[in-house]
Amino acid sequence: MTVHTPRDEQDASIIIREAADKGTLLNVSGNGTKAPMGRPNQTDASISSSGLTGITLYEPAELVISARSGTPVLEVMRVLAAKGQELPFEPMDYRYLLGTKGEPTIGAVAAMNISGPRRIMAGAARDSLIGVRFVNGRGEVVKSGGRVMKNVTGLDLVKLMAGSWGTLGFLTEVTFKVLPKPERMATLVIRGLDDRQAIEALSTALGSPFDVTGAAHLPDRDRRGGSTLIRLEGFRVSVDYRMNELKRQLKRFRFMDILEGVGAEALWQSVRDATILTDQGQRAIWRVSTAPTKGPDLAAHVAQALDAQWFYDWGGGLLWISTPLEGDAGAAILREATRTFGGHATLVRAPAEVRSAVDVFEPQPEALMRLTRGIKVSFDPAGILNPGRMYAGV
Amino acid sequence: MTIAFPKPDEAVLARRREIIEGLGRLVASEALIVSEDERRAFETDGLTAYRQMPLAVVLPSTTQEVSSILRFCHQQGVKVVPRGAGTSLCGGAIPQEDAIVLGVAKMNRVLDISFENRTARVQAGITNLAISQAVAHEGFFYAPDPSSQLACTIAGNIAMNSGGAHCLKYGVTTNNLMGVTMVLLDGTVVEIGGEHLDSPGYDLLGLICGSEGQLGVVTEAVVRILRAAEGARPALFGFEKAEDAGACVAAIIGAGIIPVALEYMDKPAIQICEAFAHAGYPLDVEAMLIVEVEGSDAEIDDMLRRIVAIAEPFKPKTMKVSQSEAESAAIWKGRKSAFGATGRVADYICMDGTIPTGQLPYVLRRIDEIVKSYGLGVANVFHAGDGNLHPLVMFNTNVPGEMEKAEKAGEDILKLCVEVGGCLTGEHGVGIEKRDLMTYQFNAVDLEQQMRVRGVFDPRWLLNPAKVFPLEGRFAA
Numbered sequence: 100m101t102v103h104t105p106r107d108e109q110d111a112s113i114i115i116r117e118a119a120d121k122g123t124l125l126n127v128s129g130n131g132t133k134a135p136m137g138r139p140n141q142t143d144a145s146i147s148s149s150g151l152t153g154i155t156l157y158e159p160a161e162l163v164i165s166a167r168s169g170t171p172v173l174e175v176m177r178v179l180a181a182k183g184q185e186l187p188f189e190p191m192d193y194r195y196l197l198g199t200k201g202e203p204t205i206g207a208v209a210a211m212n213i214s215g216p217r218r219i220m221a222g223a224a225r226d227s228l229i230g231v232r233f234v235n236g237r238g239e240v241v242k243s244g245g246r247v248m249k250n251v252t253g254l255d256l257v258k259l260m261a262g263s264w265g266t267l268g269f270l271t272e273v274t275f276k277v278l279p280k281p282e283r284m285a286t287l288v289i290r291g292l293d294d295r296q297a298i299e300a301l302s303t304a305l306g307s308p309f310d311v312t313g314a315a316h317l318p319d320r321d322r323r324g325g326s327t328l329i330r331l332e333g334f335r336v337s338v339d340y341r342m343n344e345l346k347r348q349l350k351r352f353r354f355m356d357i358l359e360g361v362g363a364e365a366l367w368q369s370v371r372d373a374t375i376l377t378d379q380g381q382r383a384i385w386r387v388s389t390a391p392t393k394g395p396d397l398a399a400h401v402a403q404a405l406d407a408q409w410f411y412d413w414g415g416g417l418l419w420i421s422t423p424l425e426g427d428a429g430a431a432i433l434r435e436a437t438r439t440f441g442g443h444a445t446l447v448r449a450p451a452e453v454r455s456a457v458d459v460f461e462p463q464p465e466a467l468m469r470l471t472r473g474i475k476v477s478f479d480p481a482g483i484l485n486p487g488r489m490y491a492g493v
Numbered sequence: 494m495t496i497a498f499p500k501p502d503e504a505v506l507a508r509r510r511e512i513i514e515g516l517g518r519l520v521a522s523e524a525l526i527v528s529e530d531e532r533r534a535f536e537t538d539g540l541t542a543y544r545q546m547p548l549a550v551v552l553p554s555t556t557q558e559v560s561s562i563l564r565f566c567h568q569q570g571v572k573v574v575p576r577g578a579g580t581s582l583c584g585g586a587i588p589q590e591d592a593i594v595l596g597v598a599k600m601n602r603v604l605d606i607s608f609e610n611r612t613a614r615v616q617a618g619i620t621n622l623a624i625s626q627a628v629a630h631e632g633f634f635y636a637p638d639p640s641s642q643l644a645c646t647i648a649g650n651i652a653m654n655s656g657g658a659h660c661l662k663y664g665v666t667t668n669n670l671m672g673v674t675m676v677l678l679d680g681t682v683v684e685i686g687g688e689h690l691d692s693p694g695y696d697l698l699g700l701i702c703g704s705e706g707q708l709g710v711v712t713e714a715v716v717r718i719l720r721a722a723e724g725a726r727p728a729l730f731g732f733e734k735a736e737d738a739g740a741c742v743a744a745i746i747g748a749g750i751i752p753v754a755l756e757y758m759d760k761p762a763i764q765i766c767e768a769f770a771h772a773g774y775p776l777d778v779e780a781m782l783i784v785e786v787e788g789s790d791a792e793i794d795d796m797l798r799r800i801v802a803i804a805e806p807f808k809p810k811t812m813k814v815s816q817s818e819a820e821s822a823a824i825w826k827g828r829k830s831a832f833g834a835t836g837r838v839a840d841y842i843c844m845d846g847t848i849p850t851g852q853l854p855y856v857l858r859r860i861d862e863i864v865k866s867y868g869l870g871v872a873n874v875f876h877a878g879d880g881n882l883h884p885l886v887m888f889n890t891n892v893p894g895e896m897e898k899a900e901k902a903g904e905d906i907l908k909l910c911v912e913v914g915g916c917l918t919g920e921h922g923v924g925i926e927k928r929d930l931m932t933y934q935f936n937a938v939d940l941e942q943q944m945r946v947r948g949v950f951d952p953r954w955l956l957n958p959a960k961v962f963p964l965e966g967r968f969a970a
Contacts, residue, residue: 160743161850161880183749212691223691225699226668239938247847249665249881249919251654251703252927252934253961254943258667258699267695279749302609308632308720334749336795337788344789390610390688416610416690442689460693466683467694473949474695478942489694 100143104150108232108240108271114146115269116238119481127265127485129169129204133211135197137264138459139451140487146269148206154178155272156246163246165230165274168206175205179277187278188224189215195374196384196448206270212262215371216313216330219305219413221278225261230274233260233267236479241268248276259474265485266493267478281332285342286313286363290354291324294395298415300352302391304329305414307348309341314414315370325410327352330367373419373447375410382408382421383428383449389442391415397440404432424449430457437461460489495900496584496925498545498959501591505548505571512571513549516593519561524599526550535576535594539641540584540926542896547574547588552596556674556682556712562595563710564680572955573678575706577618577649580641582843583924585653585705589959597648600712603627612671612688613718617648617711621655624716633718636663639920640832648711654703656920661878662753662787663719665920667702672715675701675708678951688715700946705922706957708950722787725753727824728797730804731778731811735759738780739853741807742877745784748803750796754785755878756828759857762835762872762885763827769834772827775811782877783828831874832885839870839887840896844903846910847880847919856913860884863905867898881919882910908933923961931963944968 103125105111118125126142128134130149148169156165159182166175172190179185190213192203207213209231214223221227230244243256260267289300297316304311313330329345331338346355358366369375376384389397394415401407401420407429409420422429433444443461446454463471468490475482475493487493505512513527526532527549537544548571553559566573572592579586588594600616601623607613608631615624621642624635638657639645645655651673656665663669672686685701686692701708732738738757745752758766758774758781767774774781786796797814804812815821835841848856857873864871870887886902888895907917907927911934917927931940944962951958952969 158849158851160747162746163849182747212696214691218690222664222668225691225696226664235942239942241939241942242935243939243943245914245916247849247880247915247919249656249660249847249876249879250916251656251665251920251922252916252918253923253931253940254946255654255667255699255703256943256946258696258702259946261699262691262694262696278751279746282749299609302611305611306608306631306633306720308722334792334795337792340789340791388689388691390607390612392607392609393688413690441687443693445693463694464683466677466681467685467697470683470697470949471695474946477945477949 100145102145102147104147106150108234111146111234111269111271112238112240115234115236118144118483119236119238122481123483124486125483127269129207130201132199132201132203133193133197133207135199136193136447137488139455140485148204148270151271159184162277163229163248163274164277165246165272166205167272168204168270170205171202172205172208173202180280183280184277185280186275187217187221187227189217189371190224191215191371195372196377205273209261209273210263210265210270216315216367216412219314220310220312225258227276228257228261228273229276231257231260231270232272233270235268236481236484244274246274264488266475266489268484283335283338284330284332284359284363285338286358286366287329287342287345288356288358289327289349289352292327292352293324294318294398296352297325297327298391298394298411300327300349301329301414303349304345307345309345313367316411316415317375318410328366328370370412376408376419376421381424383424383453384447385420385422385429385433385444386447387418387420387433387437387442387444389416389418389437389440393440393442394418397436400436400439401429401432405429424453427457428453495897496543496929497964498589499964501589505591509548512569515565515569516549516551516562519565520551520553520558524552524554526552535579535588538579538584538586539582540587540924543584543587543925545588545590547592547594548590550594550596552599554599556676559595559676559710559712560680560682563676563678566593566955567678567680570953570955572958574957575652575710577646577652578620578644580645580649581653581924582845582921583918583926585922585924585960587925595710597710597712598646604713608633610688611718612715614713614715615647617714618646621645621647621650628718632721634721635716636669636719637666647714647716651702651711651714652704652706653922656881658754658756658876660876661755662751667699669717670698670702670714671717673698673701673711674713676710676712678709678956686715703922705924705961707947707961708956723789724793725785725787726793726797726815726821727783727785728800728814729811729824730782730784730809731775732780732807732809733778735780735857736854737807738782739850741782741804742850744803745800748799750799752784752878753787754783755876756783757781757875757877758828758831759873761870762831762874765834765838765872766827766831769837770827770830772823774827778810783824828874835872835885835887840890841885841887842899842903844884844886844906845918845921846882846907846915848882848910848913848915850877850880852913853877856882856909859909860906863909864902867902869895869899869902880915904930925960928961929963937966940966
């Protein structure tokens with residue numbers, strides 16, 4: 100299979116225009132670290148952003164960074180860290196979960212709207228993404244947004260590109276709003292809570308004026324209760340003060356510790372990357388978003404029917420659930436759960452034959468599917484960019 | 494008066510009686526406004542220099558009514574101009590003679606509040622401030638705070654992706670919206686997003702935010718509510734040069750501090766506001782910064798101490814850290830009265846470009862030159878943290894030709910914003926006001942891609958069609 104690695108935007112434009120003319124179906128990718136996600140699709144050739152690298156603009160005082168889409172996330176983080184800044188949304192690294200190798204690209208972070216625990220406070224990747232350049236399915240170079248964070252000029256195609264999985268265009272450059280790296284991070288750990296108590300504690304913390312930047316619950320396997328994690332970040336004075344206040348407000352929950360330093364960082368990384376689930380070998384992994392108070396009901400519903408393991412992030416609103424691979428990998432039960440309790444479920448990890456047989460993304464009502472198909476055609480009339488990666492026919 | 498409206502469709506005008514009868518079958522008689530006197534209240538919005546009398550005005554009370562009205566207009570080929578409270582500063586809600594106005598202001602109830610999930614479901618005609626008031630008893634608020642928040646509706650906020658003074662920390666509407674109930678032009682009711690975060694599929698919620706009423710009519714919204722900080726206090730700094738103030742902003746952010754507000758005023762703005770509000774502003778400085786931080790008293794003290802230390806090398810002529818509620822209120826009173834106070838000394842048009850913040854001294858110099866070249870005056874207020882600049886170009890309506898000059902000066906200023914890497918509008922929207930300038934920011938391909946997306950929702954250009962896209966070069970999907 101031909102792999103195109105355009106050296107610049109013009110190059111990408113020529114490749115895609117030609118593919119559109121010939122009806123060549125293109126797999127749109129970065130370095131392929133998330134290739135085993137989404138619906139498996141059949142393509143004739145591949146276009147990769149791996150040749151489009153480098154930071155194109157970085158103004159620390161304006162809190163903005165632009166990079167070509169194939170720039171490794173690691174490189175972006177390194178450049179930001181040198182000036183004491185970071186990507187606010189704490190993008191997850193899928194390599195551990197998927198067992199893939201290579202360097203994840205910043206373009207994929209945008210294209211898949213990849214966020215982490217701090218999403219609860221600082222927004223998702225799409226909230227920090229303020230500008231894009233891309234080549235649409237006609238081979239046209241399009242820009243939307245820009246380098247300023249307050250911009251309401253025209254339709255916000257930036258948002259459409261975020262989370263479109265390469266089905267609308269081939270991103271060539273992305274611009275993110277960034278934030279200062281906090282001086283200090285501390286995590287309050289409450290032990291021994293069941294799921295419902297934990298979500299109650301997390302809701303209390305997130306409803307406090309202390310800008311909680313992480314709120315996770317890791318249920319214990321042997322049912323003695325788990326670890327409930329509440330993270331504060333900021334200036335030293337502030338974190339100290341807020342931690343004391345938070346402990347006071349949560350004192351009805353006993354057994355509290357403060358976790359700091361490398362151990363705490365590693366723990367949040369395992370929440371971010373969902374590696375808490377991966378010691379379970381060959382199982383399917385689902386990512387479910389729902390209202391936080393519905394989280395425990397949803398988990399209980401799934402656990403009643405399936406041998407499931409799970410943990411919560413986003414104050415209970417994000418559940419990572421692992422299920423046995425047999426049959427539909429739990430799809431019918433998960434869909435029933437989201438229908439009952441609200442929200443949506445995405446099958447993140449499963450063998451290709453399972454991802455072909457069941458809906459990977461939450462099925463949408465027909466009216467929304469009609470809009471989805473219309474939008475796809477408006478960007479990619481020949482249907483050559485990552486066809487079928489999200490939904491059949493899109 | 495340089496902005497054109499499309500020529501009204503004579504065939505639709507001729508069918509006015511029939512169209513009104515049709516609408517009359519869909520809503521109660523008090524929800525349908527047809528008399529000229531009553532329609533006059535809807536002929537303009539915040540951009541009062543422009544007005545157009547609509548065919549009729551309809552004020553539905555339910556999503557179902559909105560659906561039947563839109564389905565009817567779709568079938569009859571009648572244009573629809575959606576309207577919230579009509580506070581748009583860019584003419585986003587100004588009608589057309591051959592269009593009906595569909596106002597959502599009657600749908601103004603809070604439907605559900607969950608403090609545990611930090612969400613509120615509201616009808617879209619509720620005012621921005623009413624959401625905050627509905628959750629204030631638990632110490633919560635709705636973050637985006639446009640200065641019209643007392644009157645403007647969440648429907649309008651969604652249509653314009655409205656901002657406010659606290660965006661640097663809390664973001665704009667799109668960052669605080671979790672779901673909507675929206676009616677499409679053919680009457681179909683869709684639910685997008687909900688009480689959960691980050692819906693799957695294309696980010697339709699993000700697309701709708703800022704779409705200026707061209708994609709559908711939002712009737713309900715789920716918004717994120719936040720617990721308010723324990724307290725907030727500002728400090729005020731006066732500088733001899735715009736460059737010093739700009740460098741001070743960069744140094745504050747460079748030190749890892751994100752103030753909740755970071756406001757800049759130039760000398761004319763300071764003088765106009767001081768004369769009106771007696772806020773204790775320094776009159777002998779070229780530039781002034783208001784820097785506000787949030788937290789407990791101890792946190793605020795610590796943060797303001799840091800900010801003062803950062804500011805000192807830039808030799809501020811004035812440095813005042815608020816010590817009391819009264820002092821804080823005085824500092825803000827001046828800034829918040831900027832538009833009103835300017836209106837007392839002159840007519841003005843308020844521009845709304847965004848610039849990369851590092852370009853501020855250059856842009857202010859150029860704005861001064863531009864405005865002087867038209868023989869006019871200008872006062873500048875600026876959200877210095879996020880780059881959103883509001884030059885108030887002053888003129889006298891009674892002098893023939895001055896308003897046109899002000900419009901031209903405003904146009905040149907917005908082109909300048911684009912030239913330095915910014916954009917035409919940071920929070921007011923395009924509407925009719927900036928419609929014909931879109932080609933300065935976007936090339937034909939960029940605009941065509943936007944129009945193709947628009948066409949998915951409204952292929953016949955019936956929804957708010959006079960807005961956003963230049964009248965030349967439009968095409969049907």
